[in-house]
Amino acid sequence: MIKVYYAPPSIYARKVLAVLEEKGLDYTIEPMxxxxxxxxxxxxxxxxxNGEIPTLVDDDRVIYESTAINEYLDEEYxxxxxxxxxxxxxxxxxxxxxxxxxxxxxxxxxxxxxxxKKVVPSDGEEMKRLEESVKGFEQYINEEEDYxxxxxSLADCAAATALSTLEKFGLAPELxxxxxxxRYLARLKLHAAYxxxxxxxxxxxxx
Ligand SMILES: N[C@@H](CCC(=O)N[C@@H](CS)C(=O)NCC(=O)O)C(=O)O
Numbered sequence: 001m002i003k004v005y006y007a008p009p010s011i012y013a014r015k016v017l018a019v020l021e022e023k024g025l026d027y028t029i030e031p032m033x034x035x036x037x038x039x040x041x042x043x044x045x046x047x048x049x050n051g052e053i054p055t056l057v058d059d060d061r062v063i064y065e066s067t068a069i070n071e072y073l074d075e076e077y078x079x080x081x082x083x084x085x086x087x088x089x090x091x092x093x094x095x096x097x098x099x100x101x102x103x104x105x106x107x108x109x110x111x112x113x114x115x116x117k118k119v120v121p122s123d124g125e126e127m128k129r130l131e132e133s134v135k136g137f138e139q140y141i142n143e144e145e146d147y148x149x150x151x152x153s154l155a156d157c158a159a160a161t162a163l164s165t166l167e168k169f170g171l172a173p174e175l176x177x178x179x180x181x182x183r184y185l186a187r188l189k190l191h192a193a194y195x196x197x198x199x200x201x202x203x204x205x206x207x
Contacts, residue, residue, distance in 0.1 A: 005047070005055040007032035007039065009112075009168070009200045011105045011161055012066040013054035017196030018157040019070045023077050024192065031202050067097050070154050082154045089149050096140050096148055096155035104162045107133035116169055134175045137162065143180045146187055160188045160197040168200055 002020065006013040006029050020027050032038040032053055040051045048055040048064040055064045058076070063069045074082045084090055107130045114122040137159065140148050148155040163185050166172045176182060188194050 001059065002027040003030050003057045004028075005030045005032050005039075005044065005053060005057075006202070007034045007053045008202055009165070010034075010053040011108060011165055012052070012101070014164070014197050014199060015066045015100075015158055015161040016054050016056060016069050016073075017199050018160055018193040019073050019082065019154065019196070021196035022082065022152075022157060022191060022193035023073065023080065025073070025077055029202060067094075067101065070097075070157065074154060080152075082152070082157065084150050084153060086150075092149045093153050093155040097158045099137065099140070100158040100162055104133045104137050108162060108165050111171075112165075112169065130171070131175060134166075138178060138181055141180050141184050152191060152193075156188060156191070157193045157197070159184075160191070160194050163188065164194060164198040168198070 002025060004013065004016060004020070004027055006017070032044070034053075038044060039048075039053050044055075045051055047057070047062050050064060052064065054066060054069065055062065056069045056072075057063075058072075063072050071083070083093060107126075111126040111130045113120045115126050140155075140159075142148075147153065148159060163172070163176065166175055167185075172185075176185060
């Protein structure tokens with residue numbers, strides 16, 4: 001049985017939920033609360049010594065780091081495959097995942113913490129950084145192709161997570177202006193992955 005430790009609205013965790021949904025896997029969510037500091041409690045640190053969300057437990061296997069989790073899921077549960085067969089294309093998928101993890105998600109988290117939730121002081125640069133990260137991401141969208149790298153892949157799951165966050169917080173009209181991006185987002189929404197990427201609330205959530 002697959003269990004995911006998730007505290008909404010963790011973007012890295014929703015990236016994992018996107019893959020679980022796309023593959024139609026059965027899983028349960030172990031609700032965590034950032035406010036309560038659940039991710040820093042000794043019991044959780046035994047699973048994930050980094051004290052970050054998400055962690056996935058598949059029977060007795062404990063895996064953390066969202067990109068490692070998603071590659072594990074793709075190899076362990078290969079239908080539908082979310083990695084190309086070609087090694088250069090696989091490298092491209094990983095490059096986009098890294099871009100999302102290190103630039104796009106970080107700009108989003110920075111904006112949410114400083115501008116939306118105001119739990120960290122703003123330096124007034126958050127929107128500029130977010131705009132730059134969206135522009136950087138848009139370079140990966142090719143108008144001639146439906147998805148970022150060949151067939152729908154882990155790269156699209158990573159992108160769906162960032163784009164659904166922009167939509168959720170009302171930033172899409174301002175930041176997703178190009179036709180190619182709007183059309184790409186519309187295609188993503190047809191995938192089950194978008195449901196996982198868009199899971200911002202949990203029933204009986206403790207957060
Ligand atoms: N590289 C990690 C990043 C995970 C991460 O930063 N998660 C955030 C939530 S989106 C977190 O747990 N932050 C709490 C903290 O660092 O104290 C991954 O890909 O899983």
